[in-house]
Amino acid sequence: MRKTVAADRAPPGRVAVLPGGRSGPCRHQGIRRPARSRWRALILCAATVSPAESTPAPEAAPPFAAHYDLSFLTLPVGQAELTLDLRIDRYALKLEGGLTGLAGWFFQGSGSAQSHGRLSAVRAVPDAFRIDSRYGTMPVLVRIAFESGTVRKAEVDPEPAPKPDRVPVTAADRIGVTDPVGMLIVPAGSGPLTPALCDRRIPVFDGATRADLVLSRGAVVSVSAGPYRGPALDCRIRWVPVAGHRARGSSVRRMSENDDLHVRLAPVPGSNVLLPLTITVGTGWGTARIDATRWGAAPTTGAPVRRD
Helix, strand or coil, X not given: CXXXXXXXXXXXCCCCCCCCCCCCCCCCCCCCCCHHHHHHHHHHCCCCCCCCCCCCCCCCEEEEEEEEEEEECCEEEEEEEEEEEEECCEEEEEEEEEECHHHHHHCCEEEEEEEEEEECCCCEEEEEEEEEEEECCEEEEEEEEEECCEEEEEEEECXXXXXXXXXXXXXXXXXXXXXXXXXXXXXXXXXXXXXXXXXXXXXXXXXXXXXXXXXXXXXXXXXXXXXXXXXXXXXXXXXXEEECCECCCHHHHHHHHCCCEEEEEEECCCCCEEEEEEEEEEECCEEEEEEEEEEEECCCCCCCCCCC
C-alpha cells in the first residue's frame, strides 16, 4: 500500500533513507529489516550542511564520481557509488549501493537514491528526493517534493508500521530541511579549509522522520594516501532525533548517545564544495567504515543523473 503524506500531516513511522548495506547502531525504526539497515544510517551520519540565506554557488564543474567501500571489523560488506553534477547554482546527486561478500550472501539489499535542487553558499536546498531500493524481496519507494527547503509532499511505499511510542512529526519539523543525499554536499567557499566549517547543524527529513546532525570539533588534516591527496576536514558528528522516531527505541538511545561518529570531507575537483572521503562509526562490536577508493571525474560512459 502506498501512502502520500502532505506537508501538514505527520507520517506514522520511519522508512529507509539510503540504499545498500549498513552496520552499526544507527538502525532505523518502522519497517522491520535486518542489520544491513544500519549502513543507511551510517551514510546519513555523513551529513554536513546547514540552513542559511541563499547566495550564488560555484561555477559549473565537470561531473564527479566517488566510489566507496563499506567495511565492518575490517571485513568488506558493501560498495557504493556517488555521482555529482554541478551546474552553476544547481546540483544533482545520485547514490547507488549494495551489499557484497559475506554480507551479500546472508542479506540481499541494494538500490539507488537521488536528489536535485539549488546549491546556496552554505547548503543544498533540494527540489526533489527519491529512493528506489529492494531489501530481500521487498521493494521500498520514497519520494519527497520540496519547495524552498520545506516539504510539500512525501510519499512512502510500503507504509511504515505505526507504533504507540513514535514521536509525531509536525508541520514545523518539515520546514528548512534537506534530504539524506543532498545533505552530503558541503559548500566550502573560495577560501582555504578551516576548522570552523565543521560548526553546523543539519536538519534532515527522510520521508517519515526528522533528525538533526550536529557537527563540531573540526580539524584540517593533510591526506597523503588513497585516491585523494591534499587538505581535508575532519568533523565529529552527533545525531539528535527530533520527530518520527520511537521515543523508547533502544537503537535511538544508542545512536543519540554515541560520541564516536566522524566524517572526513575532501574538496571536489573544479568546485568549492566538499563530499565525504571517509566515515567512521564506533560501535560496541567494533568500527564500521565507509572509505572512498576512487575520487575524480565521472566516467564519460556513465548515465546522467536523473533530475525528475
